[in-house]
Amino acid sequence: xxxxxxxxxxxxxxxxxxxxxxxxxxxxxxxxxxxxxxxxxxxxxxxxxxxxxxxxxxxxxxxxxxxxxxxxxxxxxxxxxxxxxxxxxxxxxxxxxxxxxxxxxxxxxxxxxxxxxxxxxxxxxxxxxxxxxxxxxxxxxxxxxxxxxxxxxxxxxxxxxxxxxxxxxxxxxxxxxxxxxxxxxxxxxxxxxxxxxxxxxxxxxxxxxxxxxxxxxxxxxxxxxxxxxxxxxxxxxxxx
Amino acid sequence: xxxxxxxxxxxxxxxxxxxxxxxxxxxxxxxxxxxxxxxxxxxxxxxxxxxxxxxxxxxxxxxxxxxxxxxxxxxxxxxxxxxxxxxxxxxxxxxxxxxxxxxxxxxxxxx
Numbered sequence: 088x089x090x091x092x093x094x095x096x097x098x099x100x101x102x103x104x105x106x107x108x109x110x111x112x113x114x115x116x117x118x119x120x121x122x123x124x125x126x127x128x129x130x131x132x133x134x135x136x137x138x139x140x141x142x143x144x145x146x147x148x149x150x151x152x153x154x155x156x157x158x159x160x161x162x163x164x165x166x167x168x169x170x171x172x173x174x175x176x177x178x179x180x181x182x183x184x185x186x187x188x189x190x191x192x193x194x195x196x197x198x199x200x201x202x203x204x205x206x207x208x209x210x211x212x213x214x215x216x217x218x219x220x221x222x223x224x225x226x227x228x229x230x231x232x233x234x235x236x237x238x239x240x241x242x243x244x245x246x247x248x249x250x251x252x253x254x255x256x257x258x259x260x261x262x263x264x265x266x267x268x269x270x271x272x273x274x275x276x277x278x279x280x281x282x283x284x285x286x287x288x289x290x291x292x293x294x295x296x297x298x299x300x301x302x303x304x305x306x307x308x309x310x311x312x313x314x315x316x317x318x319x320x321x322x323x324x325x326x327x
Numbered sequence: 328x329x330x331x332x333x334x335x336x337x338x339x340x341x342x343x344x345x346x347x348x349x350x351x352x353x354x355x356x357x358x359x360x361x362x363x364x365x366x367x368x369x370x371x372x373x374x375x376x377x378x379x380x381x382x383x384x385x386x387x388x389x390x391x392x393x394x395x396x397x398x399x400x401x402x403x404x405x406x407x408x409x410x411x412x413x414x415x416x417x418x419x420x421x422x423x424x425x426x427x428x429x430x431x432x433x434x435x436x437x438x
Contacts, residue, residue, distance in 0.1 A: 127387040128374060162389075196384060197362070197397030229383060267380050297376065297411050 115151055116278030117307050117318045120236050120260040123204025123225035125192040127162045131155075133169075133324040141309075141316035149315075150174040153186075163192040171210070186210040190225075201228040206240065217246025223256075236260045254279045260287070267291050274305050281314050283307040298327045338362040338397065343377075345388065346370040348413035356432060359403040359423035365396045375417060379408035382421065399423070 117137055133155040139146050150173070157167030167188040174180035186208055193203040204225040211218055223240030238258040245251040255278070262272035268290040275284040287305030294300070305320040341363055344351040348371060357363050369375050369388040377396065378385040388394040401423040410417025424432060 126376070126385065127389060129387075162387075195395060195397055196386075197399075234383070264380070264383060296414065 116256055116276050116281040117283065117305075117320050118258070119303070119322060120258045120274060121190065121204070121206055121225045121238050122236055123190075123192060123194075123202050123227050124196060125159055125163050125165045125190055125204070127159055129157070129159045129165060129326060131157045131167075131324050131326045133157060133167070134322065136319075136321045138319045139315045139317065140319075144315045146175075146315040148174070148176045150180070155188075157188075165190045182213060184210055184212040196227075197229070201226050206238070212246065215246060215248050217244070217249050219244045221256075232264050234262045234264060236262070262289070267293075272305075274307060276307060282311045283309050283314050283318060285318075287320070298325075300325050338364040340364045340366060343367045343419070344370060345375050345410065345417065348375070348410065348416045350408075350410070350417055350419040353419040355419065355421045356429075357399075357401070357421060357423055358429040359425055360400050362397060362399045365398055366393060367396065368393045374412060376411035377408060378411045379406060379421075381406045382408060384408075385411070 115137065119135065133153070135151075135153040135155075137151050139149040141147050152172045153169045155167045155169040157165055159165040167190075169186040169188065170182065171184045171186060172180065173183040189207040191205040191207075193205060196202050206221065206223055206225055208221040209218070210221075220243045221240050223238060226237045226239075228235050236259065238256070240256040240258075242254040242256060243252075244254065257275075257277040259275040260272050262270050264270055270289050272287045272289060273284065274287045276282070285305060285307040287303060289301070289303040291299050291301045301322075301324040303320070303322040307318040307320060309316050338361065339358070341355060341357055343355060343365060345367065355365075367377055367386070367388050369390060369392050372390040374387055374389050374392075376385060376387045377394070382398055382401075384396055384398060386394050386396055398421075403423050403425045406421040406423065408419050408421060
């Protein structure tokens with residue numbers, strides 16, 4: 088089947104429109120903005136952290152961590168397995184679930200006017216028999232020394248303690264490739280009961296041959312009254 | 328911001344070889360201002376990764392394999408690239424020439 092950029096733009100727009108729904112907040116919106124690229128022979132361990140703060144908000148003091156191991160399974164496909172730990176007030180911090188993720192690179196970088204990929208994630212929450220399946224399009228486009236990355240995702244949730252529903256999520260990142268170690272960006276997140284944007288900084292440090300450490304730090308601020316005021320996002324990924 | 332559909336014209340093809348952990352040629356001239364297709368042939372039995380921060384490209388080429396990269400349109404200038412698996416030896420530079428210099432170079436090579 089030949090890849091069709093016009094079809095991909097249509098799906099991207101449709102998924103983005105799904106973010107306007109209203110229902111109970113039971114997932115995290117601020118997370119990694121995925122690039123649509125996969126490297127053959129890639130292996131990595133990854134740590135992600137987020138923390139939310141607003142004294143009078145129900146999501147105040149929420150903290151989440153993810154620890155992942157990823158590896159390519161084909162020249163254009165990579166799998167990653169995560170352990171997820173969360174603290175949602177007033178509950179204690181706990182290992183809350185695990186997740187399997189597949190990234191699929193659809194087009195070669197630079198082949199078309201934008202680069203495209205697909206994301207599939209299946210998450211299971213421990214002890215609650217709740218599940219979350221996420222799928223969607225990943226897009227990146229170069230503008231000289233800058234790159235625009237968009238993720239338009241559809242999320243299906245079901246289980247014993249959550250309402251069965253479809254949700255939409257949209258993530259965007261506009262990055263200036265200043266230096267390998269220092270790349271400033273701005274990020275935007277729109278999802279269920281969440282609309283936020285803010286600055287981020289990321290980079291990569293090479294150690295030896297293919298061993299390198301990628302890092303990301305972002306402070307996302309609410310852009311409406313329903314969203315928790317401040318979210319801190321941090322990620323480290325060691326590739327080897 | 329332009330999110331136009333792809334141009335159907337096939338980009339000009341250039342070739343780069345990897346042998347004994349070296350790029351051949353180590354200096355590659357290409358035209359500025361147009362997209363190019365770069366085919367990288369790895370003649371070594373071990374994998375190599377073409378990497379360039381200034382070109383914003385990284386691509387693993389399996390041992391005795393080949394890979395295709397789409398690059399540009401580039402501004403005139405020099406763009407350093409290296410082999411991530413053998414960075415001490417696998418080094419190269421891609422030089423994007425303005426239209427007049429590129430045509431002159433083609434004419435010189437034809438003579």
